[in-house]
Amino acid sequence: MAAGGVRAWFARLTGAAALSQARAQAELAEVRLREVIDAIPEGVVFLDAEGRYILWNRRYAEIYHRSADLFRPGAKLIDTLREGVRRGDYPDAIGHEEAWLAAREAKLFTATGERHEQQVADGRWLMIEERRTSDGGVIGLRVDITEMKRQAEALEQALAHAEAAHRAKAEFLADMSHELRTPLNGVAGLAQAPDATDLSPDQRALVAEIRAAARQLDRLVNGLLDYGDADLAPDDRPHAAPDRPLKVLAADDNPTNRKVIELMLEAAGVQVVTVENGFAAVEAWRGGGFDAVLMDLRMPVTDGLAAIRTIRSEERAEGRPRTPTIVLSANTSPDDRAASAAAGADGHIAKPIRVEALFGALETALAGQAAQAS
Structure with missing residues (x-):
């Protein structure tokens, strides 16, 4: 073999080896990338500029388990959503399917990073965030916020019940104040009437006792109602800077x-x-x-x-x-x-x-x- 042929053969050999090594390194990098993405606790998906699947992690497939059979590189996410709508996976789309899909596609292709919520058929709630990548594609994030929604709803119900109880207690105290103080005012007023008449010492002493008893009852009623008013906002009720509105x-x-x-x-x-x-x-x-x-x-x-x-x-x-x-x-x-x-x-x-x-x-x-x- 001539010298030129040897050099050409050697160049092909080393080039093939370099190409093989580059391929091996690329495959290893892809494996490591997938391992990293799969370790992310939220659902992650990568789309190209046309909205087609490139890569997604294990959590994303778990979140959309009813549609996971449709995931494949090159398939369009909007087509997956369309099939999901047909299957009834998205309750919000029922009755206006095409409008729902159009709105979802518009959000996908603007992908400003604005977050929105989505409910799926099994009752779970998801938070969705999508942003454009430097090459015009999209990276999407999916977070299951079902528990957070449940806690918010429970808190809202608890507060509503607390407010209802608070109003009922206030109404009761107002009624009790009227029912107790009205006859007390009558007793105190009637006890003053005999002062303008001639009374024997015994009678005057009796009237004085009646008036003293009326004053004592008034103090007791005032104390009871004041205690009830204070109990409407007990010390363990959450509050901030109660000396001024915030x-x-x-x-x-x-x-x-x-x-x-x-x-x-x-x-x-x-x-x-x-x-x-x-x-x-x-x-x-x-x-x-x-x-x-x-x-x-x-x-x-x-x-x-x-x-x-x-x-x-x-x-x-x-x-x-x-x-x-x-x-x-x-x-x-x-x-x-x-x-x-x-x-x-x-x-x-x-x-x-x-x-x-x-x-x-x-x-x-x-x-x-x-x-x-x-």
């Missing part, structure tokens, strides 16, 4: 979370303004009038930490009083709490939010603000 700004991108916060605060007489991202929170705060801010961390447009840093920076620059700010987040590691404190938060509460924790943090933050002001 106005609180709450930022959370999840509509269910915003509803829970509203229910908790409004039940205690707190005025609430809610927004869905950190940018909107800063804009609302700039308008003034808020006694405290509740801030989620992971939000679109501007996250919670960036929003808190902006608020603190503008407070210093403009000489504005410090607004107590509390983080509400599912991220509660020491690093997360340290990051909140470094940004300027006055507290960090774990989700799901407990009423007593929320109001305890509010009272602590407001007390700290009052101490600094004095």
Whole structure:
């Protein structure tokens, strides 16, 4: 074999080896990528620019188990949804299937990161978030929020029952006040009438005893009714800064979370303004009038930490009083709490939010603000 032939043969040999090695590395990278994606606890799906499946993780297939048989690379997600609608997988679509599909497809192809909720046939609720990738495709996130929805509904029912009981008790006390004080007023008035007549010493002493007994009964009734009034708002009822009305700004991108916060605060007489991202929170705060801010961390447009840093920076620059700010987040590691404190938060509460924790943090933050002001 001539020298030129040997070189050509060697080049082909080394090129084939390099190609084989590159393929092996690509396969290994794909395996590792799938392992990482499968380890994510939320459902994740990747689509190309035409809305066709590229890759999805195990959790995504579990969430949509009724449609998992339709998943395959190259198939369109909207076609899967159309078959799911035909099977009755999406209760909200029943009766207006084409309009539902058109609206869902529009959201898919705008994919701004705005979150929305979706109910599936077995009663579960999902939170959906979809964003565009740099190559024009879509990455989608699916989170099962069924338990969160159940807790919000239970809280709303409990608050409704509590308010109904509160109103019934108030009505009872009002009725009792009328039924007890009306005859007492009569007794006291009648006891004064004999003063204008001639009474023997014994009779005058008897009238004095009647009037003293009427005054004692009046004190007892007043004490009983005052106790009942106080019991309408017992010390263990959640409240914040009861010496003045409060106005609180709450930022959370999840509509269910915003509803829970509203229910908790409004039940205690707190005025609430809610927004869905950190940018909107800063804009609302700039308008003034808020006694405290509740801030989620992971939000679109501007996250919670960036929003808190902006608020603190503008407070210093403009000489504005410090607004107590509390983080509400599912991220509660020491690093997360340290990051909140470094940004300027006055507290960090774990989700799901407990009423007593929320109001305890509010009272602590407001007390700290009052101490600094004095």
